[in-house]
Amino acid sequence: MKFLYLVKKELLLFLRNKGLLIFVIYLFTGDIYIAANGIDLSLKHAKFYTLDYDMSYESRELISKMVPPWYNFQGYITDSKQIESYLMKDKAVGILVIPENFNENIKKNKLDLALYLNGADASTGYLFAGYTTGIITDYYLEKVKNYKNQIAKIDLRSRVLYNPNTKSKYFLALSELFSVITLLVLILPAASIIREKDEGNIEMILISPLSIRKLIAAKLLAMTIIILLGTTVSINLIIKTALHIPVRGNQALFLLLTIGYIFTTMGLSLFIASISSNMLQVSQLAILFLLPILFLSGSWTPYESMPLIFQKLTYLSPLKYYLDAGYAVIIKGLGLNFVWFYIIMMFLMGLPLFIIGTFFINKKL
Template sequence: MTVPGSNVAAPPTERRTLSLIDHILNVFRLVIKELRSIKADPTMLILVVYAFSISVNTVATGALTEATNLSVGIVDEDRSDLSRQIAEALVPPTFQPAVQIRASDIDREMDKGSLILVAEIPPRFEADLRAGRKTSVQINVDATAIAQAGNASSYLKNVISSEVQNFLSGREGAKASPINLVVRARFNPNLKTAWFSAVTQVINDVTMLTVILTGAALIREREQGTVEHLLVMPVVPAEIMIAKMLANGLVILVAALLSLRFVVQWWLGVPIAGSPVLFIGGACLYALVVAALGIMLGTLATTMGQFGLLAMPVLMVTQLLSGSSTPMESMPVWLQYVMLTISPTPHFVAFAQAVLFRGANLSLVWRPLLAMFVIGSIYFAFALSRFRRVIFGV
């Protein structure tokens, strides 16, 4: 604008310097806006409810690693008291009642899939054991499902070994075993897979949905053009980004806590050993970290389709190599260092398992919390830089 009667242009109106209170109020108003946007998206809300309720229960109860209700056949060519004891020891819920078959029927029954296991007890089995002669029992296994086959054969071998040991130790003058091994399982005394997989699924859902909600919120505004409205408002990029992280992280945290209380503890009956307050604190930090990751991915993609294609491999790698599915120690050493350096998920998995399963206190889990904070700070700085450049062009 030029002042009349002068050739000198007037300086542009300067934006008022915002105080700390102004920044806090701006973030609060933007958080309310984001929560209203989430409320207006019923599809996303249904996804969150499903993921933290039905999905958790389905994964915990439907994908068990224990072998149960195994069909087993017995080829009893000895017809002795010991062979009958072995057959009677195969009891539910691990085994179905043993089926007596002939040796000529083994291939036919296993080809049909009627039997997973078949134990062949040879003639004079008990007599050879009484005489101290070496003998053997052949176990045939249907290894179509390799995980079930491995567990099933181990269970059957343990039953046979236990019955033979009891038989030999009951003989007059037999020597007792020099070692009495007593195994006590802590934190999961019944070794139930559901106790582990239910909590693990909640952890995975926190990662996946926080990234998706945060990134999708940014992509949606860019596609609809509403993000340009923020450019004329007295807000700074950091406020917009923090508001998106807080709003979407809050929704996921509330859903995760309700899932732990009503689905994991009440529906599935899984005990939570540690402090819920400590877990909430660590989960809040982790939610902000992965929310920053979602913002970063949202700035790298321009459409919702691109965001989905970009997020899928990132989420698959972070979850599969987080230590929740397989132990970190089973990975190559170099891969362990890479994941612990670039991903916050292994640290959160270690933190959550220590608190929820083993009842660890802050003195035992401060290292994973510190690692998440450091990695999150780097994510936030990079995401904010991308957000300024892509959205605001600065």
Template sequence: MTQWLANVFRLGLKELSSLRADPVLILLIVYVFSFAVYSVATGAKLEVSNASVAYVDQDRSALTGRILGAILPPEFNPPQEIAANEVERVMDSGQFVFVLSFPPAFEADVLNNRKPQVQINVDATAMAQAGNGSVFLQHIIRTEVAKFVSGDDAATTLPIDLVVTSKFNPNLNSVWFSSVMQIINNITILSVLLTGAALIREREHGTIEHLLVMPVTPSEIMVAKIWANGLAIVVAAILSLWIVVQTILAVPIAGSIPLFIFGAVLYLVSVTGLGILLATFTTSMPQFGLLSLPVLVIMNLLSGSTTPMESMPVWLQNVMQLAPSTHFVAFSQAILYRGAGLEIVWPNMVVMVALSAVFFLVALKRFRVTMATVH
């Protein structure tokens, strides 16, 4: 056992040396855990921001002016007036996300309780912005109409007190969500790519034959690749959480980072094993990339990191329970977003350990077959 551990350690140092000598992979790791996290967090916002609004005002009353004056930045750009016959054209060309249409005698009908209609045309190709923005516009219109009719500019009162408390993200800031999720997804992506690339690199450089004549076993080679590449990913993830997320983006981390890293290490055994498994079916980096792409896309999109698991069909939810990424995302969100402790996340950790063992054994079996074929 001592000799096995010594061989794994030395082979892992060789892997780290090979990684250090590959500037492309080093640049990829730095980019993925720095600029990619920052750019996605600040650029891909889910909330309404600077949405373009146009309006058709056939009433030109004080009420319509009041409503238009309440549509303000930063959610909306100042509304621009267009003619009634231009609505279809500006919507088709994508010039505006929202177009409001006020009918003639709108103010008079409101005062006489005739319930006039205000049309809100929404470009729903941008679904998140369209959905949230239309809700904001409806709220603005209702509020301003209620204030105008009552003659009181104070906040309108309801027969009940509705208290909404936003837990874990009080300002509903999408940067808090997307920055952390980007790191979680990048751990999955790089775990597969780095370990697979390490095996492909051995083949392309001809060093796999050198390993075969050495007194080492396939399990030692495989475990060495896992711990060396996993170490590089863990270090990069820690630095990204500290420098990019907490320092630059000022996103608070609610839970224990050591507990998150411990769970990430358990998870890395399965996804690095998956990377080696995929690499055994290919002979070059282009083939490996083409094989990995659909696997990574499915793992990320259906793991709960992009959309909630509850919104998926039940059968798909059951299938995705076999993917370690599903449990890692749930584990990471519970710790980093909600401050959960070991007493809450331990079931996810148990499942990750079980799936890691399965993936590792399957990858090891396939790796031994591949080594025997090369020999």
């Protein structure tokens, strides 16, 4: 019963800390909403010009396929010398060059085009090239099939599962939620312990019947409750209602995953509290641990794009397992028979971290 009173005390202290309360509410609501809508990984309003040496019906028809909101056609240029000038001055993301006899070449089952890209913004240039190549390929196949005795040599069909419209906000919203949980798991327990140091309560606790271990356990349980409540509100209020992202899996299973991840990461929070003297140091050390966890999780950079040594190091990031399992539950609707492996891996990683963190905090206090 005394332990429950301690948990209640920690929750009340959190609610009375207006600054921290507003910060947590914002992270679970506004931050996730802005991250989902403020960043778009799809091509939007990309400016481009065309140098058309053919000026045929077919060449104009091809240009007409590149429509808003993905493209923003700026017009025609008349000289190849203008290409470099337009790209150097960032007037365009890309310039499409259509050669002479374009329509005749298509009738002969030939396709010869040039696409110049502005590589200053590599991600936008990559998207522009991908979208444009797809449009050109579809146009070419359509035209070839319309001519007598011509057989299309390519027949590509794609089917996107779980996110048929390939909306980037699905990934961005969930990725931001996972990052927010990681940040709060690192900061909240450590901040709660440091507050006791700042207020001089540690000395009073040492001479009271209350043990330090019970106090720390109460703080960890209270912070876990706060994070779980914030996660539940974020999923139902922001992800499902505001962003209209379908949550196909069992929310209880996702919260179970979250509990496992909190346990995995709280050991680092205890270690931060043991070597910090004030809140400023807690914040600095939390960022120091947060960045490698995020970088190695695959949330910012695809696993396949990393150097080989970093690919191996990703297995040391607890967030990697939480991400894989979380996406599987929320987006794909998979159950415990799939995610049990990730729960075990998080527990195996979390146990030594928790033991180390507990050892250092007990030694320090």
